Amino acid sequence: NKSHFIAISTADKYFEAKYSLSNYYKYRYIIQITLAFIVFLFFYAIGLLYYSQLKKRYDSEKSIADLQLKALEGNQLNPHFSLNIINSIGALYEKSDIANAQYYFGKYTKLLRQSLIWSGQISNSLANEIDFVKSYLELEKLRLNGNFEFYIDDTAIPDIQIPKFLIHTFAENAIKHGISPIIGIRNGVLKVRVIDSPTICQIVITDNGVGIQNSQETSAQSTGKGFLILDEILMLYKKITDNEVTYQLKSSDNAAAGTQVEITIYKN
Numbered sequence: 001n002k003s004h005f006i007a008i009s010t011a012d013k014y015f016e017a018k019y020s021l022s023n024y025y026k027y028r029y030i031i032q033i034t035l036a037f038i039v040f041l042f043f044y045a046i047g048l049l050y051y052s053q054l055k056k057r058y059d060s061e062k063s064i065a066d067l068q069l070k071a072l073e074g075n076q077l078n079p080h081f082s083l084n085i086i087n088s089i090g091a092l093y094e095k096s097d098i099a100n101a102q103y104y105f106g107k108y109t110k111l112l113r114q115s116l117i118w119s120g121q122i123s124n125s126l127a128n129e130i131d132f133v134k135s136y137l138e139l140e141k142l143r144l145n146g147n148f149e150f151y152i153d154d155t156a157i158p159d160i161q162i163p164k165f166l167i168h169t170f171a172e173n174a175i176k177h178g179i180s181p182i183i184g185i186r187n188g189v190l191k192v193r194v195i196d197s198p199t200i201c202q203i204v205i206t207d208n209g210v211g212i213q214n215s216q217e218t219s220a221q222s223t224g225k226g227f228l229i230l231d232e233i234l235m236l237y238k239k240i241t242d243n244e245v246t247y248q249l250k251s252s253d254n255a256a257a258g259t260q261v262e263i264t265i266y267k268n
Contacts, residue, residue, distance in 0.1 A: 088142045107135045147187060189208045202263065
C-alpha cells in the first residue's frame, strides 16, 4: 500500500511493473450492477421469447381443438346422431335381439369414451383413428338398416401421428353426402385402404355414392364449410408440428361411380 511499482533485476535485464487504481475504480459497484442488469435483461428477453413461442403453440393447438370440435358438431357428438343410434339400439331390444343390442351399445359407448379421452389432444395415432372409424361405420350401418357395406384394409398401419378425426371427417362426409342419398336405390359401399411407403403414407377412402358433383349440388353449404374448417386445421397442424398432411378428392366421369379421397401424410 506504499509502493506503486515492482522492480526486478538480473545480471543483464531489468523489469519494472507499475500499477495504479483505475479511473473507473470508484464506479465499480455501479458497473457491476449495470452488468448484472444487462445479464438479467438478456435472460429475461430469452424467457419472453420462449414464452411467446409456447403461447403461439398453445393458441394454435387450441384453435385446432376448437376447429375439430366444430367439425364434429354434425357428427358423433351431435345429439341428433346419438338419438338415432339410441333409437336403433332400442329397436333391437324391442325385437329381443339382446346380443346385437349390447354389441352396438358397447360400440357407441366406446365412441363417446374415445371422444372424451382424446378431447385434450390435436393428433392421434393412425391405428387409433382407424379403430375409431370402424366403430363409427358400424354404428352408421346400424342406423341405415344395413343398407351399405364397408371394408377397411388395415394390414399395414405405420406408427405415425395424424390430426385427430381426420379419417372420420371424410368417412362421415362419404356416408352423409355420398351414400345416404342412394339408400333405397342401390346398396352403398365404402372402402378405406392404408398404403404405406418410406416417405409417405396414404389413406384412400372410396365410396359408390352420388359423386362429387351431385354431392356439392345437394349439400354445398355444409360440405364446403367442413372442408374450409379442415383446410384450416391442416394449415395450423403443419405450423406447429412441421408435419404436412394433404388431401385430394377425385370423381370419375360417371357421377354414379362415387368419390375417392386420397389423404397423404408426409413423413419427416
